[in-house]
Amino acid sequence: xxxxxxxxxxxxxxxxxxxxxxxxxxxxxxxxxxxxxxxxxxxxxxxxxxxxxxxxxxxxxxxxxxxxxxxxxxxxxxxxxxxxxxxxxxxxxxxxxxxxxxxxxxxxxxxxxxxxxxxxxxxxxxxxxxxxxxxxxxxxxxxxxxxxxxxxxxxxxxxxxxxxxxxxxxxxxxxxxxxxxxxxxxxxxxxxxxxxxxxxxxxxxxxxxxxxxxxxxxxxxxxxxxxxxxxxxxxxxxxxxxxxxxxxxxxxxxxxxxxxxxxxxxxxxxxxxxxxxxxxxxxxxxxxxxxxxxxxxxxxxxxxxxxxxxxxxxxxxxxxxxxxxxxxxxxxxxx
Amino acid sequence: xxxxxxxxxxxxxxxxxxxxxxxxxxxxxxxxxxxxxxxxxxxxxxxxxxxxxxxxxxxxxxxxxxxxxxxxxxxxxxxxxxxxxxxxxxxxxxxxxxxxxxx
Numbered sequence: 001x002x003x004x005x006x007x008x009x010x011x012x013x014x015x016x017x018x019x020x021x022x023x024x025x026x027x028x029x030x031x032x033x034x035x036x037x038x039x040x041x042x043x044x045x046x047x048x049x050x051x052x053x054x055x056x057x058x059x060x061x062x063x064x065x066x067x068x069x070x071x072x073x074x075x076x077x078x079x080x081x082x083x084x085x086x087x088x089x090x091x092x093x094x095x096x097x098x099x100x101x102x103x104x105x106x107x108x109x110x111x112x113x114x115x116x117x118x119x120x121x122x123x124x125x126x127x128x129x130x131x132x133x134x135x136x137x138x139x140x141x142x143x144x145x146x147x148x149x150x151x152x153x154x155x156x157x158x159x160x161x162x163x164x165x166x167x168x169x170x171x172x173x174x175x176x177x178x179x180x181x182x183x184x185x186x187x188x189x190x191x192x193x194x195x196x197x198x199x200x201x202x203x204x205x206x207x208x209x210x211x212x213x214x215x216x217x218x219x220x221x222x223x224x225x226x227x228x229x230x231x232x233x234x235x236x237x238x239x240x241x242x243x244x245x246x247x248x249x250x251x252x253x254x255x256x257x258x259x260x261x262x263x264x265x266x267x268x269x270x271x272x273x274x275x276x277x278x279x280x281x282x283x284x285x286x287x288x289x290x291x292x293x294x295x296x297x298x299x300x301x302x303x304x305x306x307x308x309x310x311x312x313x314x315x316x317x318x319x320x321x322x323x324x325x326x327x328x329x330x331x332x333x334x335x
Numbered sequence: 336x337x338x339x340x341x342x343x344x345x346x347x348x349x350x351x352x353x354x355x356x357x358x359x360x361x362x363x364x365x366x367x368x369x370x371x372x373x374x375x376x377x378x379x380x381x382x383x384x385x386x387x388x389x390x391x392x393x394x395x396x397x398x399x400x401x402x403x404x405x406x407x408x409x410x411x412x413x414x415x416x417x418x419x420x421x422x423x424x425x426x427x428x429x430x431x432x433x434x435x436x437x438x
Binding site: 041045046049118124125126127157158159160161163181182183185186187189243245246248249264294 | 382401411412414
């Protein structure tokens, strides 16, 4: 079990800056994020987009900002649990919190900070009959281990770059690759599309255009898919189906923790961004209060006020005196 | 005024009037009119939570750019009538159009 002062759910800009603000007050942090990398929306949704409203940076690329924030947190040695979704939050008898993730990782902390942005990014699921029944039994929403498809027939669905890229990659591994796309063009990634059309021409990929997967069949494990295209209905046999329709943000398990929630956001007290549950704070895009603006710079401000308030749970016997970094510098935190 | 229609989930046609020269996109107008759309990415054509069907007048709108087309290609349930409302500028081209909020 991981033990820390503050467990931060979400490693986007607000969560990362919270590490800095907490570190100044000698509080250790551990960040958990469902994405495999830090940076939240900055890295996942718009890494190459410029941001113009970070004070002191007339323009900064989103990924660059995430990298700079990581650099800024470095002296405070935060811990990271990435690629795991927080599932449960439990208050222990000694007043501390136990955070548990989808992979069974446990984090014990004195304070919980929810900096979950839009929520967890979950795969968009198409409307396919019996889809849920075969999840984990042939249906997956990401290609985690390409080797599992060696010698198998895999059907991919989607028209974005990940559907194209994986079709090309798996064409050399799987026994057979079928790509199903509801349109007849791939407008986002012309180079990858050209390669897919070439592979289809030489018979390495079966390409079904203007076609949808409508239902699945099998006894226990996926065995067949029913497609509907311009020539009507057809059945193809395959052991694997990977719908690749991108990710969409969902609030997820946070909804069930007893927090006051308004329109998928957590209500907070703007004095310190505390929630209705003692010891739990919410900062960044995930919170809501009168006048809320979903801006990174507002998340930074919220992180600073949160840290000042959270100090009382981590060091209940100490009095907090406010200090400027310009006067006192930054003291590295012992790991 | 620019006048267009939004079809509600139960099939009702609700007229919306917006002054000319307003610097807003359709997603912003729909949100301001209290329609239940998330628009989580804030208008960057990245989340597709503001998707609409253009039931009438699609051909009079400015064509979708690559990024919007890529996102629409990625959606499991979109067709030739689908657009991201955040990518539709509200101007005279919307006169008489009928939109339906997807989902």
